Amino acid sequence: MKLQQLRYIWEVNRHNLNVSATAQSLYTSQPGISKQIRLLEDELGVEIFARSGKHLTRVTPAGAAIIELAGQVLRTTENIKQVAQEHSDERRGNLAIATTHTQARYALPPVIRDFTRKYPEVALHMQQGTPKQIAQMVSEGQADFAICTESLELFNDLVLLPCYRWNRCVLVPQDHPLAQGELTLERLAEHPLVTYVFGFTGRSQLDDAFRAEGLTPNVVLTAADADVIKTYVRLGLGVGIVAHMAVDPEADSDLVALEAGHLFESSTTKIGIRRGTFMRGYMYDFVQGFAEHLERDLVDAALAAGPRHEQALFEGIELPVR
Numbered sequence: 228m229k230l231q232q233l234r235y236i237w238e239v240n241r242h243n244l245n246v247s248a249t250a251q252s253l254y255t256s257q258p259g260i261s262k263q264i265r266l267l268e269d270e271l272g273v274e275i276f277a278r279s280g281k282h283l284t285r286v287t288p289a290g291a292a293i294i295e296l297a298g299q300v301l302r303t304t305e306n307i308k309q310v311a312q313e314h315s316d317e318r319r320g321n322l323a324i325a326t327t328h329t330q331a332r333y334a335l336p337p338v339i340r341d342f343t344r345k346y347p348e349v350a351l352h353m354q355q356g357t358p359k360q361i362a363q364m365v366s367e368g369q370a371d372f373a374i375c376t377e378s379l380e381l382f383n384d385l386v387l388l389p390c391y392r393w394n395r396c397v398l399v400p401q402d403h404p405l406a407q408g409e410l411t412l413e414r415l416a417e418h419p420l421v422t423y424v425f426g427f428t429g430r431s432q433l434d435d436a437f438r439a440e441g442l443t444p445n446v447v448l449t450a451a452d453a454d455v456i457k458t459y460v461r462l463g464l465g466v467g468i469v470a471h472m473a474v475d476p477e478a479d480s481d482l483v484a485l486e487a488g489h490l491f492e493s494s495t496t497k498i499g500i501r502r503g504t505f506m507r508g509y510m511y512d513f514v515q516g517f518a519e520h521l522e523r524d525l526v527d528a529a530l531a532a533g534p535r536h537e538q539a540l541f542e543g544i545e546l547p548v549r
Contacts (some may be wrong), residue, residue, distance in 0.1 A: 230304065232267040233297035235260050236275055240294050241367060244276065244283040302368055305506040317508050323352040325361040325370035328452045333472045334549070335374070338516045346509045357424075357451070365501050371510065373499035374517070377431065385499040386529050386537050390518035391547045392495050394488040395433065396474055398460050398467035405466060406483045408494065412440050412490055418445040419465035421456050432492045433468060457482065472549050495546065500530065520544055 235249070242248045244417035250257040251394075261281075268275055275290035275356065276283040286294065312320055326335065331353060339351065354361075354370055358378035364370040365422045366382045373379060379387050397415065399405045405414060422433065437444045447465050450456050460467035460482060474484045498514060498521075500506075529537035 228267065228270060229263070230300070232263045233300055236267065236290075237297045237301055239264070239276070239283070240286060244285070244437055246283065249280045298368070298393065298535060302501070302503060305368065307504070309505040309507055312507070318346055319348040320507060320509065321352065322371050322372075322510060322513060323354065323370040324374060325354045325356065325364040326374040327376075328355055328359065328454075329470055329473055330353055330371050330374050332454070333470070335517070338513070342509075342513050342516055345512065349509050362499055365499055365502070368501065371500070371504065374496065374515070375499075376494050376496050379497055379499040382499070384502050386502055386519070386532075388498040388500065388514065388521055388526065388537075389519070389541050389544075390496050390498055391549050393549045394466055394471055394493045395491050396471045397485040397487050398457060398469060398474070398479070398482045399461070399485065400463070401481070401483050403466070403483070405485065410487065410490065411487050412437060412442055415466065415468075415490070416442040416444055419445050420468060421448045421450070421459050422446060422468040423453075423456070423463040424449040424451050432494055436491045441539055476498045493548075500526075502530065504530070506530070518547075520546070 234253075238249045238253060239246055242252065246257050246260055250260055253260075257409060262391075264275065271293070273289040273293075274287050275293055277285045277287055304480075309320075324335075335353075342349075343351065352370075354364060356364070358375040359381065360384045361370075361373045361375050362379050362385060365373040365484075366384055373385065374390075379385055397405065397410060405418065416437065425431070425434070434444070448456075448459055450459075453469045456467045456469055459465065468487065471484075471486075471488075474482075498517065506526065511526060514521045514526055515523070525540065528540050532540065
């Protein structure tokens with residue numbers, strides 16, 4: 228059994244049994260991957276993948292268990308490399324962050340600026356996606372940290388570190404009727420709305436608030452990007468509801484930003500880290516740079532706690548509001 232063979236079956240599974248795509252991602256040949264998988268199956272005496280002709284059709288029950296264990300071996304191997312690099316050169320390495328547009332555009336820039344000044348030899352890689360995609364990237368080892376608000380709870384192998392609370396504001400043109408008078412859910416429900424796609428940036432709290440009042444919001448357009456939402460508010464398509472942090476007083480001075488914290492429950496942005504990850508020194512610094520209360524001892528305690536028990540460590544901690 229070779230480490231390379233375990234990597235091949237793990238990657239083939241991750242690429243939905245597409246051996247050609249796997250070969251491209253690993254910069255190797257399709258026949259070479261197929262041959263190594265066959266050799267591994269012969270050695271183990273079981274089929275990992277069922278086949279129809281030359282095509283892989285599904286993962287067998289034995290294969291599913293083997294692939295899961297292969298993933299653990301590959302992650303442990305990566306941790307060994309990280310331990311060695313931490314002791315040989317603690318200020319050099321890589322850090323991959325998976326996050327949403329809102330976090331990348333509005334919350335992370337000052338953190339990344341300070342981090343790169345302190346660690347100029349650490350290569351930062353930022354990947355964007357839906358919250359579910361982001362969480363899956365970290366769960367599968369494609370990224371070190373997932374930073375978002377939604378969907379992290381769906382992955383039991385992630386440790387969740389609460390970072391800060393935030394709420395929403397309503398954006399309207401300066402001559403809009405909502406710019407005058409008290410802002411209520413009832414008044415909002417009378418107008419077409421432009422807001423986040425479901426599953427993005429606390430959208431579920433928004434829907435819950437209308438539902439609790441027996442109201443049905445008229446959402447005419449959804450987007451994953453707050454800047455896109457603002458563009459369509461300016462075009463008169465509807466009233467925008469965005470994260471408060473996504474409003475720039477100067478760039479958005481043509482719009483009126485109405486506080487909406489009294490209408491919606493606040494949301495919490497979290498960092499998700501795969502359980503069992505070896506944390507290098509600069510990784511602790513990045514986490515605390517993003518959320519000051521997440522000191523090294525607290526992060527270590529959360530990583531060592533059992534699944535979902537880590538949340539008890541944060542009871543009584545007052546999260547900052549952005």
